[in-house]
Amino acid sequence: MNQTLTALLLGGALLAGCQQKKNTPEQASQAAATDSAVAATDTAARVGKPVLLHTLPDQYNTPDGLALAPNGSLILSVPNLADNKYPAVLLEMTDDTIKPYLTNLPVQPDTKHAAPMDLAFGPDGNLYYAENQYENDKNFKSRLMRVRVQNGKPGAVETVVDNFALANAVVWKGNTIYVTDSQWDMPNDDKGSAILRFTLAELNKGPVHLKPKTMDPHVLTTFTTAVNETGVDNGADGLDYDSKGNFYTGSFGDGTFYKVTLKPDGSLAKKEAMTLKGKKIPCIDGLIIDRTTDKAYVCNSRENAIEIINLADGTVTTLAQNGDTDGQNGLLDQPAEVLLKGNRLYISDFDKPEKKFVNQKSDAPHTMSYIDVPK
Numbered sequence: 001m002n003q004t005l006t007a008l009l010l011g012g013a014l015l016a017g018c019q020q021k022k023n024t025p026e027q028a029s030q031a032a033a034t035d036s037a038v039a040a041t042d043t044a045a046r047v048g049k050p051v052l053l054h055t056l057p058d059q060y061n062t063p064d065g066l067a068l069a070p071n072g073s074l075i076l077s078v079p080n081l082a083d084n085k086y087p088a089v090l091l092e093m094t095d096d097t098i099k100p101y102l103t104n105l106p107v108q109p110d111t112k113h114a115a116p117m118d119l120a121f122g123p124d125g126n127l128y129y130a131e132n133q134y135e136n137d138k139n140f141k142s143r144l145m146r147v148r149v150q151n152g153k154p155g156a157v158e159t160v161v162d163n164f165a166l167a168n169a170v171v172w173k174g175n176t177i178y179v180t181d182s183q184w185d186m187p188n189d190d191k192g193s194a195i196l197r198f199t200l201a202e203l204n205k206g207p208v209h210l211k212p213k214t215m216d217p218h219v220l221t222t223f224t225t226a227v228n229e230t231g232v233d234n235g236a237d238g239l240d241y242d243s244k245g246n247f248y249t250g251s252f253g254d255g256t257f258y259k260v261t262l263k264p265d266g267s268l269a270k271k272e273a274m275t276l277k278g279k280k281i282p283c284i285d286g287l288i289i290d291r292t293t294d295k296a297y298v299c300n301s302r303e304n305a306i307e308i309i310n311l312a313d314g315t316v317t318t319l320a321q322n323g324d325t326d327g328q329n330g331l332l333d334q335p336a337e338v339l340l341k342g343n344r345l346y347i348s349d350f351d352k353p354e355k356k357f358v359n360q361k362s363d364a365p366h367t368m369s370y371i372d373v374p375k
């Protein structure tokens with residue numbers, strides 16, 4: 001980061017701090033009142049200080065997945081699930097600019113929509129994205145897609161895996177891509193979800209066709225959602241691994257945080273629900289692990305919060321949280337995905353609420369936020 005930017009940021013933080021101290025008692029009581037069922041729109045952060053990065057037009061209404069590109073920019077998926085009369089796109093952004101990266105994403109033949117969620121560059125230099133067709137069709141129409149990248153430019157897009165129910169997060173580790181399916185139901189479990197994995201060599205042999213509602217050989221492990229008052233049965237969502245190669249995922253529907261340990265041959269050694277201390281997280285969306293500190297940055301979508309889980313001891317601390325908001329000024333508006341680049345945590349404000357979420361409605365502005373995190 002250059003000196004000028006650092007100075008600007010420090011100045012901004014100081015100014016924001018001064019403004020926060022000027023909150024009137026009326027504002028403070030208003031913030032407290034938003035804990036009740038019907039909330040007035042919040043205008044202040046309660047914890048932390050998220051900063052507005054980009055404001056997006058209505059044609060990019062539901063920002064989601066984030067990937068770090070080889071050139072240092074970020075690729076953002078915009079599935080437009082809140083208003084899909086606009087086609088889904090991928091955008092390319094820096095701290096100063098945001099522009100289209102790929103706008104002709106192939107639609108799924110039955111749903112007639114593209115729906116890119118999380119994405120990541122593979123060891124082959126191509127870009128892979130998971131699709132969430134679940135809201136268009138619950139009958140296993142989601143896919144894993146590959147964008148051929150040549151000389152830094154996106155080219156043809158092809159299906160590499162189909163028959164997911166709700167492909168969601170992706171992460172490459174070596175030559176294997178791990179994918180969560182938040183709705184991988186089984187014949188005896190309609191609250192199912194799973195982590196699946198595929199080698200690059202296998203993807204290069206042609207499309208993989210999953211066998212829905214089975215322990216397909218690509219299923220690493222499965223989970224069952226304990227459905228709560230939100231009524232949401234989506235399970236395994238965000239996914240990443242720590243410095244020792246252990247994987248972690250969280251349940252969107254019930255907030256359980258799972259640690260998944262592999263044997264040297266890549267098969268499952270152990271799956272355990274971690275006991276967390278300090279705060280119960282009711283909902284986990286996207287997450288990223290800082291492998292230099294083994295801390296997980298977790299989107300608590302339901303409570304408009306970003307939580308930090310110390311993987312060494314399970315301690316939870318809240319990095320940022322606010323009440324219901326439209327997202328202006330960078331306040332969290334249902335954060336769904338995070339990406340850490342250096343000390344900067346980039347946040348997608350998905351803004352498409354479920355029942356009992358702090359976020360009450362999908363609204364303009366559509367926003368990206370960031371927080372510079374202490375190491």
Ligand SMILES: [Ca+2]
Nearest residue numbers: 190191192233
């Ligand atoms: Ca289900």
Ligand SMILES: [Ca+2]
Nearest residue numbers: 326327363365
């Ligand atoms: Ca908004």
Ligand SMILES: [Ca+2]
Nearest residue numbers: 325326361363
């Ligand atoms: Ca909102």
